[in-house]
Amino acid sequence: MTAKPIVIIGAGQAGAWAARTLRTEGYTGAIVLIGQEAHPPYERPPLSKEFLLGNSEFAQHVLLAEEELQSLHIQAMLGCCVQKIDREQQQLYLDNGTTQPYGRLILATGGRAVRPTLSGVDHDRVVTLRTVDDAKRLQQFLQAEAEQDVVVVGGGWIGLEVAATLNQQGHHVSIVEFASQVCQRSVDAALAAELLVLHRRKGNRFYLNAAVIAIEQVSPTELEVVLSDGQRLKSAVVVLAVGMKANDELAAAAGLHTDGGVVVNEFGCTSDPLIYAAGDIARTPCSHTLQTIRHESWQNAKDQAQAVAKAMLGKAEPYTPLLMLWSEQFEWMLQVAGMVKDAHHTVERAVGNIGKLIFYAEATGVIVGVAGINAGREFRWARMLVEARVAVLHEQLSNPTEPLPKLLKEVAHG
Template sequence: MIGVDVLIIGAGQAAASCAARLRAEGFDGSIAVLGAEEAPPYQRPALSKAYLTGAIGRERLFLRPEAFYPDNGIDLRTGCRVTGIDPAARRVILADGGSLTWSRALVLATGSVPRRLPAAIGGDLAGVHVLRDLVDADGLSPALEAGRRVLVVGGGYVGLEAAAVCAKRGLAVTLIEATPRILQRVAAPETADYFRALHHGQGVDLREGVGLARLVGDAGRVVGAELTDGTTLPVDLVIAGIGITPDTALAEAAGVALDNGIAVDAECRTSIPGIWAAGDCASCLFEGQRIRLESVGNAVDMGEAVARNILGAGLAYGPKPWFWSDQFDVKLQIAGLNIGYDALHVRAGDRGARSHWYYRKGRLIAVDAMNDPRGYMTGKRLIESGVSPDAALLADPTTDLRALMRA
């Protein structure tokens, strides 16, 4: 049986950041990174954006050149699924029957799994897709032929981005969202209004407050959809963008405490000594609340925080949330978290730039910036430095944003 000092399960953003940070900090022990997917660590965001439109190729997705891992003494094993963890023996069991031990730390960076439409309503028919990994994107892309009819289920960011790509590629797109509006969970009505108008303007048939009753199949392939309002639609393919769940199965079976994901303390330790967690699969503390962030920024920062803390830094991890989304010709950039906001101020900038500023009890907590990089950068700096500009000044388009830092 082979043993390593630090063993990382998962080979995504958080895992790659953790391994690279360990080396950058001068750690010279052995590191193994075990990933179930065949591909080396890559960036997922492009899967519903530039990769799916065809604007960028596969090689642009990879986080590091192939040689980075061997050059840095990182034993990256792809196509290697871990099926069990024995914390007492400090050992993981692999799908191929092998096993590996760790001596210093085990890092859980297993990401999340996409929710799927239930088989009972036709979710297992051919032509029904999810979009989580490269295999999903490569399976979906050839089906996006101009003129075909696609139903996108779910009006969150992944659903909206997929709808935008499909429309760009010439498909007839219907998007349904079961809750009263798109982006219900993540953004203000004003931001939802902006993106609804954008999609309508590009010909997307966007329907809110309408769920999927069932998919209709013919010879095992999806051909139609019945919606909860009684409407029926002919469809050639379906993309389900109905959210994700943190991948906690291994942790749970090993007895690691869960709370909306793998619960970690301020230093990203799980409930079992020597086992850490980072990224989508982990829930951490933010302003006294336990939250889980599904973003690249969090995966990278948390992976690096785990590396530093394994080496004894003893740093409290403080998420600095940021996110982005590309839809048609709009780049949305988000800084902060809008949880519990009680006021929203809209700022219209030059050349279609627009930003939505969220306040809670007079404190600036988040900003959504549409084609407005300056608004985003200013908002991010203000939030990080705890400065909350006067709302009237902010909403005044003649106010120079740079002056707000000094206001």
């Protein structure tokens, strides 16, 4: 009898890296990769930056092209959706009427952009930015005129990246954010204020503590975004960037443990020993807390997928990553690792002429997080200080002549 294949549901960053790693780690059995989009697996971060700017082609961001899929003997089923997981029979039911057996299963279904319940939210010129088709649609609207008014709803990472990109294209951008600061869930008030200054200096306008109550069409090519205080913002297109919802409905319907994502252990295994999860959908044990969290980042999708593939092949190593993110906005390259909110105190360290590191510490001096602005190679060593969970003197951290590799060796290894 032929062994049932390893099936991966989700053909994004995590799904592609899981499939590739299974092969590079020596798995010779059948692999089936199922993706809802008709496109081959591709990277999403460039969608809000290089690709949206028109500085790159889609092919440059493909993770597994047709040639590589064939050379790795990975069966790709693209443009179809799994509707049901039958755990007892180890079988999947697809929307094209077929079934697919599995021996083991990896869930890499990621998430989808949230569309709030608003009057006018379904208008053709109200877009999200999650897929390459979303990016192409936004490009089409904005190519009609060189300078247009654009409203971005949401001041998180995607919202700010899109706002920076559209600004660089010459558009007039307004950002509406419900909270009192940008990126409220992920950075402290001081860093959020620096981001605000960066954008305002470039000409972007912000409406903080503001709620959108409706989107109205005033002409075939113009909308008005109505705010709760009565203000009306004219816009050729409205970009919704108010968050992502994990695609965990399939897992929940199959009886797996879910909690705003699929809960996994430190090896990526779900409540069913034959099913693993990786990437944006997975709620993973955090190395700095007793909770499970979802890591919505490019790096985690790759790293966790690799860890899951190895675990399925008997090469398990605990995967409890730091919170990690990076963002390109105007001339800033911002990188974050660990906990960068609610710290007892912060320590700044200059990096070159235009960069810096901001360390976040507990009262004991233990470093729990770091943010780097144009910090380049220095950030890598700073992140290792966070991973080591060590206390460092303020004077040492703030002194740019004190090499971080030397400091790490002294405090972490004695």
